[in-house]
Amino acid sequence: xxxxxxxxxxxxxxxxxxxxxxxxxxxxxxxxxxxxxxxxxxxxxxxxxxxxxxxxxxxxxxxxxxxxxxxxxxxxxxxxxxxxxxxxxxxxxxxxxxxxxxxxxxxxxxxxxxxxxxxxxxxxxxxxxxxxxxxxxxxxxxxxxxxxxxxxxxxxxxxxxxxxxxxxxxxxxxxxxxxxxxxxxxxxxxxxxxxxxxxxxxxxxxxxxxxxxxxxxxxxxxxxxxxxxxxxxxxxxxxxxxxxxxxxxxxxxxxxxxxxxxxxx
Amino acid sequence: xxxxxxxxxxxxxxxxxxxxxxxxxxxxxxxxxxxxxxxxxxxxxxxxxxxxxxxxxxxxxxxxxxxxxxxxxxxxxxxxxxxxxxxxxxxxxxxxxxxxxxxxxxxxxxxxxxxxxxxxxxxxxxxxxxxxxxxxxxxxxxxxxxxxxxxxxxxxxxxxxxxxxxxxxxxxxxxxxxxxxxxxxxxxxxxxxxxxxxxxxxxxxxxxxxxxxxxxxxxxxxxxxxxxxxxxxxxxxxxxxxxxxxxxxxxxxxxxxxxxxxxxxxxxxxxxxxxxxxxxxxxxxxxxxxxxxxxxxxxxxxxxxxxxxxxxxxxxxxxxxxxxxxxxxxxxxxxxxxxxxxxxxxx
Numbered sequence: 001x002x003x004x005x006x007x008x009x010x011x012x013x014x015x016x017x018x019x020x021x022x023x024x025x026x027x028x029x030x031x032x033x034x035x036x037x038x039x040x041x042x043x044x045x046x047x048x049x050x051x052x053x054x055x056x057x058x059x060x061x062x063x064x065x066x067x068x069x070x071x072x073x074x075x076x077x078x079x080x081x082x083x084x085x086x087x088x089x090x091x092x093x094x095x096x097x098x099x100x101x102x103x104x105x106x107x108x109x110x111x112x113x114x115x116x117x118x119x120x121x122x123x124x125x126x127x128x129x130x131x132x133x134x135x136x137x138x139x140x141x142x143x144x145x146x147x148x149x150x151x152x153x154x155x156x157x158x159x160x161x162x163x164x165x166x167x168x169x170x171x172x173x174x175x176x177x178x179x180x181x182x183x184x185x186x187x188x189x190x191x192x193x194x195x196x197x198x199x200x201x202x203x204x205x206x207x208x209x210x211x212x213x214x215x216x217x218x219x220x221x222x223x224x225x226x227x228x229x230x231x232x233x234x235x236x237x238x239x240x241x242x243x244x245x246x247x248x249x250x251x252x253x254x255x256x257x258x259x260x261x262x263x264x265x
Numbered sequence: 266x267x268x269x270x271x272x273x274x275x276x277x278x279x280x281x282x283x284x285x286x287x288x289x290x291x292x293x294x295x296x297x298x299x300x301x302x303x304x305x306x307x308x309x310x311x312x313x314x315x316x317x318x319x320x321x322x323x324x325x326x327x328x329x330x331x332x333x334x335x336x337x338x339x340x341x342x343x344x345x346x347x348x349x350x351x352x353x354x355x356x357x358x359x360x361x362x363x364x365x366x367x368x369x370x371x372x373x374x375x376x377x378x379x380x381x382x383x384x385x386x387x388x389x390x391x392x393x394x395x396x397x398x399x400x401x402x403x404x405x406x407x408x409x410x411x412x413x414x415x416x417x418x419x420x421x422x423x424x425x426x427x428x429x430x431x432x433x434x435x436x437x438x439x440x441x442x443x444x445x446x447x448x449x450x451x452x453x454x455x456x457x458x459x460x461x462x463x464x465x466x467x468x469x470x471x472x473x474x475x476x477x478x479x480x481x482x483x484x485x486x487x488x489x490x491x492x493x494x495x496x497x498x499x500x501x502x503x504x505x506x507x508x509x510x511x512x513x514x515x516x517x518x519x520x521x522x523x524x525x526x527x528x529x530x531x532x533x534x535x536x537x538x539x540x541x542x543x544x545x546x547x548x549x550x551x552x553x554x555x556x557x558x559x560x561x562x563x564x565x566x567x568x569x570x571x572x573x574x575x576x577x578x579x580x581x582x583x584x585x586x587x588x589x590x591x592x593x594x595x596x597x598x599x600x601x602x603x604x605x606x607x608x609x610x611x612x
Contacts, residue, residue, distance in 0.1 A: 052503050076509030089363035089499035090554030096496075103497050104509030108490070156508075 001063040001078060001159035002027050003049060003191045008058035010044060018044050020215040022058070026193055028159070031186040033202035034195040035226075036212030037236050042195035045212070046162050049193065051075045062160065076104035080158035084165040086149050088137050094148050095133040098124055101155030119155045126181055127151035142169040150178065154185070161185055163194035167201065179205040199253040203227055211235055224251050285552070289565045293345075296569040300341035300576055301333060305583045308333060336469075343469035343477070343533065344572035348540055350481045350530040352567020354523040355541030356548075356560055357488045360495035361519050362424055369527040369541035372431045372520070376438030377407025378531040379462050383445040386457045393470070396461075397532035404528035407434050412520060422516050424502075463588030464535035466575050473533045480529045485564060487522040491515055492556035499554070537590045539597035540567050546604065 005024040011017050019041045026032050034042045047053045049060055051067050060067040062078050070078075080101070088097065101123065102116045112120075124130040127147045132140055137148060146169050153161060163182065167175040175198075183205060186192045196202050202209055203223035210220040213235040219226050224244070232240050232253065241254040301313050308316075308329050315325045316333040354369035362371070381403025385395045411434050415426035442462070449455045494515045497505040502512040527541075544567040545559070552558050574592040581587060 047503075050507060052506055072506060072511040073509035076507060079507075081503075081507040083503075086504050087363070087501045089360075089501075090549065092496075092499065092554055096553075096555065097500075100497055100500065100508055103493065106493075108493055 001189075001191055002061070003160055003193065004061035005045070005049065006059045006061065008045070008048060008055045008060065010041075010048060010053065010056045014056070017056075017215050019048070019055075022215075022217060024193075024210060024217065024220070026160075026191040028189045028191050029186055030208065031183060031192040031206045032194070033206040033209045033223075034193060034212060035197070035199060035202055035209055035235075040212040040235070041215045042212055043164050046081070046164050046193065046195055049160075050079060050081050050162055073104050076156065078158060079160040079162065080153035080156040081162045081164070082146075082150055082153045082166045084168045085146075092137050093133065094129055094135050094137055094140065095120070095124070097137050097148055098129070098151045098155050101152040104156065119157055123151040123154035126154055126184075128177065143171060143174050146170055147174065147178070150181065154181070158190060160191045160193075163192070163196075165195055165197065167196070167198065175201060199227060199232075200251075203251040203253070227251050227253055285562065289562065292569050293565060296572045297341060297345075300344065300572045301337045303576055304332070304337060304579060306332060308337075313337075339469040339471050339474055340466050340575065341572055342474045343466050344575045345568040346474070346477045346481050347466070347530045347534045347537065348571030349485065349564040349568040350477075350526040351537065351541040351571075352544040352548075352563040353485050353488055353560060354526040354530075355567075356545040356556070356563045357491075357495070357519050357523045358541070359545050360498065360556055361516055361523075362428060363499060363501075364428070365546065366542070367428075369523060369530075370435070370536065370538075371428065372411045372524065373407040373433075373435030373438060374404040374524065374527050374531060375536040376435035376442065378404035378528065378536060379442045379458075380438045380445070381406075382461045382535075383442050383458045386454055386461070387445055387449055389454075393468075396468075397473070400461075400535075401528050401532035403438065404531055405524065407438055408520075408524040408528070410434050422513065422520075424516070427520075460588060461535045464537035464590035464593075465578070465586070465588050466534055466571075467586065468533065477529055477533055480525060484522045484526045485560075487518060488526075489557075489560050491519060492560050495519075495556040496554075535588075535590065537571070537593055539590075539593045539601075540571060543597040543601045544570060546601065550604065 003024075003026040005022050008019055008022045009017055010019040022045060024032075034045065036042055044053065048055050051060075051070070051072070062070065062075070067075065099112070099116070099120050102112070102119065106112075106116060121130070124133060127150045129144065129147050129151050132144060132148070137145065140148065146166065150166070161182065167178055170178055179201065182192055182194070194206070206223065208220065209223050209226040210217045211226050211231055212218070218235060219231055227242055229240060229242055232238060232242070239256045241256060243252055243254070244250065245252065298310065301317070302308055302310055312325045312329050313333050315322050316330045317338065351369050355367070358367040358369060358371055359365060361367070378400040381399035381401070382396055385399035411427060411430040412422070414430040415423045417423060442458075446455060446458055449458065494505065494510040497508040497510040498512060498515060500508070505512045505515070545563050548563045548566050549559055552562055571589070571593070574596065575589045578587040578589040578592045
């Protein structure tokens with residue numbers, strides 16, 4: 001399913017623009033990273049695409065329909081979201097939390113169908129949480145918890161997947177594993193948009209990167225086109241080393257951390 | 266923390282659910298029989314049954330018939346209805362606010378109802394209709410003010426403002442009630458107001474049952490209708506949205522249903538505390554947090570708990586009668602503290 005962001009502007013209080021004329025198209029099977037400094041509008045853009053916020057100007061298309069014409073439930077049948085962190089109010093088991101992903105597809109009083117069970121089991125296996133199924137969501141580690149919420153989003157069988165800093169609480173191995181699952185969902189046809197701070201991880205996993213600065217997308221293109229010293233200096237006001245691994249030709253970004261000055265004035 | 270045998274305990278608890286309908290039926294039946302039979306005058310079960318069925322027999326004295334039909338039966342039924350209403354309302358409020366301290370009275374309903382009741386009592390009327398009407402009106406007024414305060418320009422309701430507004434509005438109405446108590450010149454009015462605030466089932470009549478039963482039935486059905494959405498809401502308002510549940514519509518309907526449940530319970534039985542706070546927690550610890558199971562079982566357990574508490578209230582100091590709110594708090598608070606100490610992390 002194609003996501004189309006058409007000249008979207010947004011202001012929380014009606015005056016200062018957080019997003020300013022954003023244009024973005026993400027096709028099915030495409031994995032796009034949103035990068036940019038804190039406050040550049042990445043999370044706000046994701047919340048607008050997901051329908052939580054309404055744009056002050058412009059429109060969002062999910063497939064053939066404008067998001068404004070879809071009900072909350074219809075949006076959830078098409079689109080799932082994984083945030084950096086999600087609260088959980090009660091002592092649900094991991095299985096129960098993952099099963100919540102089926103909510104938009106199930107009748108209000110319907111029992112779990114075989115389709116529901118297959119989707120739930122598959123999602124738990126993919127996200128590597130099947131062994132936690134009867135544990136309390138409150139008794140699992142931060143990283144496990146994040147994989148449970150990924151499993152919940154996968155159980156939702158979305159045609160578009162939005163991710164907002166999803167790997168912040170994951171260790172290196174699980175970051176890589178997480179990205180592999182998301183890449184696989186993209187290959188299966190989902191449009192994926194992910195806000196992320198780890199530029200190297202973005203470069204290695206996504207098809208395209210959009211660099212945001214002060215509510216605008218200042219450049220979009222392949223990772224090696226977008227991740228240049230000049231672009232990053234422009235958006236982050238930071239000097240970095242951009243290199244390519246000679247074996248895999250993958251782009252990496254190293255920030256230059258200035259040496260602390262120990263001399264007393 | 267990780268050493269608790271959680272998995273085994275949880276699956277054992279879930280298997281309880283399979284036979285829980287029978288346990289709950291037995292509980293309701295046992296509570297009903299105890300509530301009708303036991304009291305200042307013990308009525309033998311066969312006589313009580315004959316009285317209820319209207320069978321003419323020498324074994325049933327007119328006295329027994331009167332006690333069963335006009336006093337005990339309405340009182341037990343009122344206890345069931347009020348207990349269920351408060352427990353369901355508390356379950357919905359805790360689910361909606363995702364806050365373990367949420368209770369049916371969180372919107373300032375207790376304060377509003379007590380002001381309404383105090384005004385009616387001070388006015389000196391003896392009409393049996395005015396007291397519940399005054400209490401219901403005060404409760405609905407307080408909840409409406411809080412809801413209006415929390416309603417933003419964007420037509421969204423701020424949960425945070427609801428909680429703080431409820432505290433403030435409740436305190437304001439309680440202050441008005443205290444002022445009215447201060448003004449009351451006659452001792453009996455003072456006693457009436459205080460007894461009403463402490464809560465009791467002593468004013469049970471058949472008419473109150475006929476009015477309360479459909480109201481509690483419909484409002485409980487509304488809450489149950491949204492059980493699945495309450496589960497989704499436990500992942501936060503945006504989390505619920507991403508699962509296809511509109512959190513604004515959900516909170517509007519639940520606030521309406523719980524206000525009706527609480528206000529009508531309070532109108533007929535005063536502000537009985539602790540049931541709406543403690544029962545949902547206790548039931549959640551036993552059957553888990555799934556609202557589709559939690560809501561009906563809380564209703565049954567709350568109903569039975571109040572009837573037993575009322576039984577204690579009217580037998581401990583016979584022929585006098587304790588306010589039932591004293592008993593619910595006296596049993597509820599220590600039990601709640603015990604749960605906090607032993608299973609605090611899971612609440």
